[in-house]
Amino acid sequence: MRFDWSEADAEFRSALRDFVADELPPRWQDLIPGAEPASQFIVDFCHKLGERGWLTPHWPAEYGGTEASAWQFIILGEELWSAGEPRGSQYMNVNWIGPAIINAGTPEQRAYHLRRISAGDVFWCQGFSEMDAGTDLASMQTTAVRDGDDYVINGEKVWTSYAAEADFCFLLARTDPDSQGNTGISVFLVPTDTPGFTIEPIPSVLDIHEYNRLTFDNVRVSATVRLGPENHGWQVVREALSHERIGGPRYARAALVTQRLRDLAGERGWWERDGVKTRLADAEAACEAARILVYQAIDARAKGRSEDLAVNLARVAIVRCERIVAELALELFEGESLELGSVGNSQLKTSMIAGLGGGSVEVQLNGIARSLLGPNER
């Protein structure tokens, strides 16, 4: 057991910091990750990352990666998340959509998609949740009916992030109409400009983030866009997500906000307020707890072991730290937090998303409880 970095990992972080310092204008430090999901700056920045193999460092070299360690993957995430996440919505492509195509794709699908993703040329969204199938994803009803060499897709997906900018949708649809639960589902890699596929924003109070409704009205796609065997999409997704359920290292961003609050405390006289130092300590410790639990999960991944429990623990700790930091920022800035674009406002919205984005935190708690108590179907 040891807690230091290998020379290669330390050098990677150092090179990455130099790159970020050279390439990112200072304003990026003030942006909430996701605020610019697919701007031209992000496209250009991702191209530069892609040229170095840093957009998909953990991928095999033949698909545009550098076969880097799992540690470098998280180092990359930490450095970029704490710099406003200038990869925009690319994280889904590189974290698990690409790996899903590597694992389950045909040679043609790999040849078409993987280089585009690793070069930063395309954006994706995920068509998972439906109005009656969120955390209970297996209740989804969107259908894809085989018609000769095609499928015809009908249904509606909701709360989809980054869809407005996406070139492709990683879509789950039911291909066996008689199936229930997680059987009879297939994955489709659907171009968002396919006729009948419409995307509209869902108005919300989350000004830092946009959600969309995806409507599929007799969307006809070639059977060649199906990923993996028909009716076995659940296994494709499960396998893909098993390698990336930590999500973005959001604790890195929360730690940066904590540091900013500490810096501002002197200027603004916050030190005189009751409990501020203890609450800053709480925020710092929560961020560091999330970091060390994420590292535990990465260690398991690097050694090829099951990381399920470690990921569950880490996800809960990440949500906790985001909420603690957000609540502190909101209160410290008081009335200023009401202004759109303010730190307090952004942190409030971040904390509202924290326990829901990337899956409900209750799912993580269920996972931990299962490991301690066994299944609860008794």
Place this chain on the structure above:
Amino acid sequence: MDFDLSEAQHRRLDAVSAVVDAAGSSADGEQVDKLLLASDVLDGADLLDGFMITEELARRGLGGAFGLHALVGDLLPEGRVAGRVAVAEAQQSGPVRFADSASTLIVLDGVHAVLYDPSSLDIRPENTVYGFPFAHVRASGAGRRLPDGHAARIRARWRLALTAEIAGNARSAIAKTADHLTSRRQFGRPLASFQALRHRLADAAVSAEATSWLGREAAFTNDDRAVVRAAWYASNTASTLVPELVQMCGARSFTIEFGLHVFTMRMNCLRLELRGIDRLGLELCELAPARSAGGLQAPAGQQ
């Protein structure tokens, strides 16, 4: 980074277990301490070894002082009488853990550290229910002042020991609570089938797990800020876990026969010995943060 024990770390923990097992289940903390003090389990040990030994002894429910010795002992002058070590802050009110049986009492007074042997102390044992021996102490003779700088180092090691003890106790308290929830039936089904309880236990487990790893990392880096932060987290974990786990186990949690108290009562007094999250929070804020361009309070080697 490597979260697995090395072979040497495994061997050392196995050696500690062998000594404890040889003492037998009827041996009390003081008897086990004597055997461990006479053994070679600390030969060549580093801080992380000391932390893990302390954590493991606590996890096993042993209320000894060997963990404190493992983390503080190397800072004490050679030639002192072998035996238990007790540590106290000069401003501390109330009884001191292990003061009745220690061969050395270390009193920390700001930047000064003074050693006392039992002959220069008035010692009055206190009867408590916190799972450790406590005694009131008052110096009746002169102590031996340690060189400048020792007080801060001893205080940091003491905090690491307390963090390790809380981590070990928390781990066992959660396991004990999990056993209770799976075996106890109410309303015709096991308590473990109620999601409200499952989620509360899971939440407690997150805190316990992070306490261990933050403490181990702090022991490895021996970084001042990391130690205070780990101590803050441990103190907070102890204060939140104890009422949660007691509530989940119900009235049974108060009984000696059930055994949860071994861990919860110890966590109660250990966090008091850490002196609470308010003091630790102030100290953490006043320590200059180790800045990192990424925003994390990076451990050594990550700057």
